[in-house]
Amino acid sequence: LWFRKHEPHIFTFLAVCLVIACVHAAHHIALAEAGFARVMTFVSCQLTIYLVFLSLLTLEYRLSSRHPLARFPGPAMAKVSKWYMAYHVLVGTRHAILQRLHAQFGPWVRIGPNELSINDADAVKPIYLNLPRAASYKAVPARDQTLIMIVDRQQHTQRRKPWTRAFSSKMLAKYAVAASNRARQLAAILQGRSLIDLNHWLALCLMDIIGDLGFSGGIEALAAGEDRADWMNMLNLGALVVGVLGQVPWLTDFVLLFPQNGPLETFHKFARDKVESARAKALSEDANILSIILNDNVNASSQSSLSTGEAAADASLLMASSIETTSQALTTLFRYVLTDDSILGRLRAEIAAAFPDGDEDINVTYRDAHKTVFLNACIQEALRIMPPAPAGLPRSSGAHGVTIIGEFIPPETTVHVPTFTLQRTAANFAEPDRFIPTRWLPSERNSTPHNELAYIPFGAGFGACVGRQLALQNIRILAIHLLSKLDIKLSTGLSLNNFDASHKDRGLWTHDKFLVDVEKRL
Numbered sequence: 001l002w003f004r005k006h007e008p009h010i011f012t013f014l015a016v017c018l019v020i021a022c023v024h025a026a027h028h029i030a031l032a033e034a035g036f037a038r039v040m041t042f043v044s045c046q047l048t049i050y051l052v053f054l055s056l057l058t059l060e061y062r063l064s065s066r067h068p069l070a071r072f073p074g075p076a077m078a079k080v081s082k083w084y085m086a087y088h089v090l091v092g093t094r095h096a097i098l099q100r101l102h103a104q105f106g107p108w109v110r111i112g113p114n115e116l117s118i119n120d121a122d123a124v125k126p127i128y129l130n131l132p133r134a135a136s137y138k139a140v141p142a143r144d145q146t147l148i149m150i151v152d153r154q155q156h157t158q159r160r161k162p163w164t165r166a167f168s169s170k171m172l173a174k175y176a177v178a179a180s181n182r183a184r185q186l187a188a189i190l191q192g193r194s195l196i197d198l199n200h201w202l203a204l205c206l207m208d209i210i211g212d213l214g215f216s217g218g219i220e221a222l223a224a225g226e227d228r229a230d231w232m233n234m235l236n237l238g239a240l241v242v243g244v245l246g247q248v249p250w251l252t253d254f255v256l257l258f259p260q261n262g263p264l265e266t267f268h269k270f271a272r273d274k275v276e277s278a279r280a281k282a283l284s285e286d287a288n289i290l291s292i293i294l295n296d297n298v299n300a301s302s303q304s305s306l307s308t309g310e311a312a313a314d315a316s317l318l319m320a321s322s323i324e325t326t327s328q329a330l331t332t333l334f335r336y337v338l339t340d341d342s343i344l345g346r347l348r349a350e351i352a353a354a355f356p357d358g359d360e361d362i363n364v365t366y367r368d369a370h371k372t373v374f375l376n377a378c379i380q381e382a383l384r385i386m387p388p389a390p391a392g393l394p395r396s397s398g399a400h401g402v403t404i405i406g407e408f409i410p411p412e413t414t415v416h417v418p419t420f421t422l423q424r425t426a427a428n429f430a431e432p433d434r435f436i437p438t439r440w441l442p443s444e445r446n447s448t449p450h451n452e453l454a455y456i457p458f459g460a461g462f463g464a465c466v467g468r469q470l471a472l473q474n475i476r477i478l479a480i481h482l483l484s485k486l487d488i489k490l491s492t493g494l495s496l497n498n499f500d501a502s503h504k505d506r507g508l509w510t511h512d513k514f515l516v517d518v519e520k521r522l
């Protein structure tokens with residue numbers, strides 16, 4: 001009963017077990033009942049019995065009708081332990097299992113002892129506008145807090161302000177020039193190459209873009225033709241670790257006991273170096289995203305209120321949140337666009353009409369978005385069919401519980417809307433597994449239902465993606481440059497069925513190589 005109300009910290013729990021064991025041992029030794037070895041065996045047996053009994057009671061309670069979430073259906077394994085979902089994150093099947101569970105049990109599924117997945121577009125607003133982030137956000141194994149880890153609403157709002165300013169329309173226009181230059185560089189590198197992994201090259205290009213915008217350069221992954229410090233693998237591994245620890249946050253403190261070396265150490269050093277140079281920059285023409293974040297946090301004594309650790313954590317977040325998400329969106333876009341001649345033809349015609357003066361004219365900013373309406377629809381559809389952040393974003397029902405679309409959710413319950421499943425549900429979007437960009441063009445839409453409340457690739461509410469406009473701008477810039485300059489064809493070795501089937505939700509998507517052959521367009 002006590003543990004139900006007061007979730008113990010893992011180290012406190014272990015310390016309590018140790019104290020109980022020591023007291024028992026001391027007691028038996030004092031009574032001189034037996035030798036030391038026998039006392040130890042006896043105490044170990046008692047502890048084991050205690051832990052087994054505690055576990056059995058917990059299992060019984062979680063499955064019983066006395067549990068506050070007993071009325072919600074779900075698989076028994078999920079009801080008894082968070083390890084059920086941790087396992088699915090680890091093997092990359094979370095998106096598929098959630099889809100299957102909702103098909104089997106309906107919109108409300110209990111996917112953890114104290115967790116509900118709600119596949120209903122009407123739940124988006126009540127959850128994401130009002131509820132605080134769940135404890136899973138504290139599972140990031142970092143010593144300093146980044147923006148995305150902050151659970152306290154007031155603190156989060158304060159820390160988010162400079163981020164919003166870093167993505168103002170004035171700054172976006174400046175970023176567009178730098179991104180266009182990188183897109184030109186990528187197009188020049190790719191032409192004439194065959195059997196290349198387009199997803200990999202897009203990620204290299206996005207590394208350089210975020211290096212330029214965030215830290216005034218210094219990565220040069222495109223020129224090297226590789227990710228020299230192996231950061232992409234590290235970021236993917238990081239997403240997996242956070243995905244698993246998000247299910248079992250109490251393990252985070254254990255993970256933090258291990259030394260952080262290899263690429264992680266290089267990455268931390270990179271972030272700290274960038275913080276030092278960003279501190280030197282005033283809010284000038286020369287400002288980059290990191291310097292804005294630092295300088296906007298200046299307190300009365302003209303010192304940034306962010307510690308170097310916190311600023312470095314935000315620098316890492318900048319990389320972690322922008323590279324794989326945006327490259328995945330582009331890969332999905334190319335996967336569908338390159339395999340449909342009518343879509344590809346229409347896109348090229350639209351781009352040629354929007355930018356008649358060719359290359360030099362293509363410094364696409366968000367202001368040009370109205371010129372490429374069909375491309376925008378294709379991007380929206382790519383983000384619907386394969387949202388780069390596929391998992392539901394967990395929120396907490398708080399200390400008093402909450403009512404969501406007529407259902408009372410007991411206190412301290414984690415709730416989320418499963419993004420991938422929601423966007424692939426036929427009740428929200430007609431033929432949800434087909435890529436139909438015209439569904440986003442009201443004048444051409446010939447399919448219902450079309451429920452835009454069920455479209456949340458960037459999340460929703462106070463914690464929604466702060467880099468959304470930058471992401472969309474970068475996707476547009478890269479798509480426009482590559483489609484207008486290059487003739488990209490799927491390599492003969494690529495099986496689309498296998499490629500699609502290889503997608504695994506491990507926090508971010510992982511999948512097989514997206515192999516293409518590239519020629520210059522005549």
Ligand code: HEM
Pocket residue numbers: 147148149160163317318321322323325326329387388389393394457458459460462463464465466467468470471
């Ligand atoms: C297609 C690309 C992208 C997608 C699909 C995406 C998706 C998301 C989602 C779903 C969230 C909400 C997380 C949550 O509530 O737990 C988020 C948050 C965030 N994203 Fe993005 N993102 C993208 C690109 C970017 C870019 C380019 C940046 C910055 C350069 C960025 C920076 C952030 C930050 C800082 C947060 C945390 C916001 C907060 O805690 O207030 N994202 N993103």
